[in-house]
Amino acid sequence: MKYCCYCSAELIYDIPSDDNRYRYICMTCGIVHYQNPKIVAGCIPVWGDQILLCRRAIEPRSGYWTLPAGFMEMGESTLEAGIRETLEEANARIEVEDLYAVFNLSHVDQVYMIYRSRLLDLDFSPGVESSEVKLFQQDEIPWDELAFTAIRETLKFYLDDKKTGKFQLHTGDIIKNENCYDFIET
């Protein structure tokens, strides 16, 4: 970030007088350009004992499997974002049950919010960002070909809870280390 998006003047990077953090500041129009983490909203679409996964057709992690999820847009709720992403990535209609996972990914300034949901029908197909959309039985989940740690941890929690039938919110942090990602439950 180098120029003010409101007046095009060059920005400075400094701590505003009433603040305690470095921000991009426009000394011409006075605007402070705050930057904040983004929400990635998604769903676990379930049909009986099967879970719907999408094979990514775009980077990052093209070719790997994921739950339908993506950046929440302006004007929508987290739940609406999860439903929309499922429609966009899998052309699938769902009924949402409850908020199931809230994971922080501080290294990329994202917060994952994943909902449990039920597929309403089997009329699904790959959206533009997916190359394949498929229902997986529990023992078919492609654990070594999952796109993201957040997806793997969500699926692990889901299958564990499924054994007892008691589903509860799971919260945690995904921490990037040199060669791997760790998950810390919070």
Place this chain on the structure above:
Amino acid sequence: MKYCCYCSAELIYDIPSDDNRYRYICMTCGIVHYQNPKIVAGCIPVWGDQILLCRRAIEPRSGYWTLPAGFMEMGESTLEAGIRETLEEANARIEVEDLYAVFNLSHVDQVYMIYRSRLLDLDFSPGVESSEVKLFQQDEIPWDELAFTAIRETLKFYLDDKKTGKFQLHTGDIIKNENCYDFIET
């Protein structure tokens, strides 16, 4: 948003070829300037039967009471943001228990995430954004002087759950109508 913050060229407002929404696009450097909702993270700081509230010293809603909460910053988790806001607004140290409320405020593109927490000591005082910080017994809560609907709904849920001792996550949408705000549990 009028100019590209990377190259200062004038932006256009159009739907990118691989997208389905209007975005601010720089035709010079090719960057699409996405805008996304922000997370407001906060806490319910509890000491025995009392709840800590802060009287706001800044707009919006200056003079009204609120739970310590504010915009999540880059590089932190939602939980760290809630702890930091409590320290900044009330100079109060807490131990966080669990994520208690997730409320969408689509009309201002915010998602509130409030944690239950325990005050670690009574050495609190107003931070720069507060004019007063005070512990309230349940029957002293200033319901008519609360700053935001999200805070009122959080406190109502908290006091209801306190009766049974069973605290659970509450999710919902705060909808702006002409003269009031409605709360819809989701």
